[in-house]
Amino acid sequence: MTTKEKIIKYIDFKGLSQGYFCRKINVSNGFLTSGKHIGSEKLKDIRDNYVDLNMNWLIYDEGEMIVSDVSTVNEDQDIYKKTGTVEHLKALLQSKDETIEAQKETIAILKDRLGMANKSKVG
Numbered sequence: 001m002t003t004k005e006k007i008i009k010y011i012d013f014k015g016l017s018q019g020y021f022c023r024k025i026n027v028s029n030g031f032l033t034s035g036k037h038i039g040s041e042k043l044k045d046i047r048d049n050y051v052d053l054n055m056n057w058l059i060y061d062e063g064e065m066i067v068s069d070v071s072t073v074n075e076d077q078d079i080y081k082k083t084g085t086v087e088h089l090k091a092l093l094q095s096k097d098e099t100i101e102a103q104k105e106t107i108a109i110l111k112d113r114l115g116m117a118n119k120s121k122v123g
Contacts, residue, residue: 001061002036003037003038003058003059004032004033004036004038006057006058006065007021007032007046007058008032009065010050010053010058010065013065013066014050015089018032024049024050025042025045025046025049026045027042027045043055043058043059046058051067052066052067053065053066053067054066054067
């Protein structure tokens with residue numbers, strides 16, 4: 001697999017568009033489909049913008065695609081690996097909805113406490 005093919009694999013894994021990836025590293029949209037080589041400056045741009053991409057895997061075909069650090073395991077990536085793009089997005093939306101509901105409950109509890117504190121000051 002070429003370096004550019006690996007980048008496309010990474011982009012697909014992350015659920016990004018090729019256009020977004022190219023804009024982020026300041027190259028034209030055809031960057032991934034034209035030419036064979038990637039210059040060192042562009043590799044630095046990729047490294048700086050996509051820190052979880054294992055550069056040893058990208059350049060030397062060593063190790064895994066994603067840099068895995070046990071202290072920074074990303075649950076979203078695990079869900080993505082298991083389910084694919086659509087399922088990944090559904091899981092993210094469900095997680096967002098659950099977070100919003102939990103925050104609404106916390107806000108209601110805090111409002112009640114604040115109301116009680118204000119009543120005790122007045123009474």
